[in-house]
Amino acid sequence: MNIQLGGWGRYPRASCAVTTPDTPDAVSATLAALPDSIARGNGRAYGDSALNPDGVISSARLSHLLSFDDATGTLTCEAGVLLGDITDALLPRGWFAPVTPGTRFVTVGGMVASDVHGKNHHGAGSFGDHLDWVDLVLPDGRTLRASRDSEPELFAATCGGMGLTGVIVRAAFRLQRVETSRIRQRTLRAPDLAAALEIFEASAASTYSVAWIDGLAGGARLGRSVVHLGEHARLDELPAADRATPFARAARRPLTVPIDFPGFALSWPTVKAFNELAYHLPATGDRMVDLDPYFYPLDAVFGWNRIYGARGFVQYQCVLPVAESPLGLRRLLEAIAAGGGASFLAVLKRMGPASFGMLSFPMEGYTLAMDFPATPANLALLARLDAITAEHGGRIYLTKDACTTPAAVARGYPRLEAFREVRRRYGLAGRIESLQSRRLEL
Numbered sequence: 001m002n003i004q005l006g007g008w009g010r011y012p013r014a015s016c017a018v019t020t021p022d023t024p025d026a027v028s029a030t031l032a033a034l035p036d037s038i039a040r041g042n043g044r045a046y047g048d049s050a051l052n053p054d055g056v057i058s059s060a061r062l063s064h065l066l067s068f069d070d071a072t073g074t075l076t077c078e079a080g081v082l083l084g085d086i087t088d089a090l091l092p093r094g095w096f097a098p099v100t101p102g103t104r105f106v107t108v109g110g111m112v113a114s115d116v117h118g119k120n121h122h123g124a125g126s127f128g129d130h131l132d133w134v135d136l137v138l139p140d141g142r143t144l145r146a147s148r149d150s151e152p153e154l155f156a157a158t159c160g161g162m163g164l165t166g167v168i169v170r171a172a173f174r175l176q177r178v179e180t181s182r183i184r185q186r187t188l189r190a191p192d193l194a195a196a197l198e199i200f201e202a203s204a205a206s207t208y209s210v211a212w213i214d215g216l217a218g219g220a221r222l223g224r225s226v227v228h229l230g231e232h233a234r235l236d237e238l239p240a241a242d243r244a245t246p247f248a249r250a251a252r253r254p255l256t257v258p259i260d261f262p263g264f265a266l267s268w269p270t271v272k273a274f275n276e277l278a279y280h281l282p283a284t285g286d287r288m289v290d291l292d293p294y295f296y297p298l299d300a301v302f303g304w305n306r307i308y309g310a311r312g313f314v315q316y317q318c319v320l321p322v323a324e325s326p327l328g329l330r331r332l333l334e335a336i337a338a339g340g341g342a343s344f345l346a347v348l349k350r351m352g353p354a355s356f357g358m359l360s361f362p363m364e365g366y367t368l369a370m371d372f373p374a375t376p377a378n379l380a381l382l383a384r385l386d387a388i389t390a391e392h393g394g395r396i397y398l399t400k401d402a403c404t405t406p407a408a409v410a411r412g413y414p415r416l417e418a419f420r421e422v423r424r425r426y427g428l429a430g431r432i433e434s435l436q437s438r439r440l441e442l
Helices: 024-033 083-093 109-116 152-158 193-202 268-280 290-297 304-308 323-337 376-391 406-412 416-425 437-442
Strands: 002-006 013-019 038-040 056-057 065-069 074-078 132-136 143-147 167-174 182-190 208-213 224-231 283-288 313-321 347-351 365-373
Touching: 002 347, 024 056, 024 132, 024 167, 074 083, 083 109, 109 323, 132 152, 152 416, 182 193, 182 290, 193 208, 193 224, 193 323, 224 347, 283 290, 283 437, 313 323, 323 365, 323 376, 365 376, 365 416, 376 406, 406 437
Parallel strands: 013 056, 038 056
Antiparallel strands: 002 013, 065 074, 074 167, 132 143, 132 167, 182 224, 182 283, 208 224, 208 347, 313 365, 347 365
């Protein structure tokens, strides 16, 4: 059945032949019947990485938790299981994801393919660092289990490989123990970029750290930010009345965006006013917060991507090495402010050492992510940001990308040719393809 699909950014879109196998075994027959195809989880990659007009294999029905070891925290599950379902099932038993992106509406297969990182990358690494193995269905019908010990190169290509190493059908990974569902949050206000970076470096021992950053502020206020640090609260830190139910979570009544907003809703004056509130409104200091709003604030608004209107939006996320970050981030923010790109969703994080995945995004340094309406002017702005990122030795996150170039990816990912060789060796090139892989010559 052909369906009009897009990523979370709703740009670009394509009519794709979608198949939804019921079981991992059915994936093999589905794959063999298609000339070429790409797997798709819950559609939370932003651009065209899960689009292929010839064939999209949905993991929506591969959604079973298979086993859990309460002694080690090892979960085995199918690739279509949502992170939110894992949290609902295992947080009451004292377990939480070792790494989580900014939404719980992602699948395990998508987390592997993107090698997702979170607010704790500087200490915990990315998702692949906690992954034991994956089962992959290849175009020749085989199902291979890839791990650090078995098919290690295929495993390294799969973590961050954007679904281009076969269809992930099962995975096993290790969760972390927690004592409560609460986060001890510390909020700090930084008047400029230098102050924000200073807070991150001084807070290296914090488990979680993230900053909202004002993408429109210029001059002396360039890079002004609100930094949120976080720790999992211990049982003895809860109010006495809450200790009998340490994993209780406050009921959330999500809002819904029912229509596409008009273009003027995210005009420069509107976003400017929002950013003033976002900088001045949060109370600084320490407080106890529920886990969900700390990690997943945007999940409280269903369909928030419709705020950008029918044209959709693009997210630009790059990472720069530590030494290059002060100047490189300044240049990026100056270009964004000068362009009037009107981004109100802007995030800055400190990252730790690079992962083992051949196309894994993280490197030790700082990552900046910003959303922009998909207008011609903003697409041209992203090309300028690509050039600045390259000049400072950085790279672009493929999970967020919708419009970068093969040259930019080749500069940023030194193991790209090794990744291509794995694709050739396992018969994946030409059979496991996406619009992104063709555009970027992956």
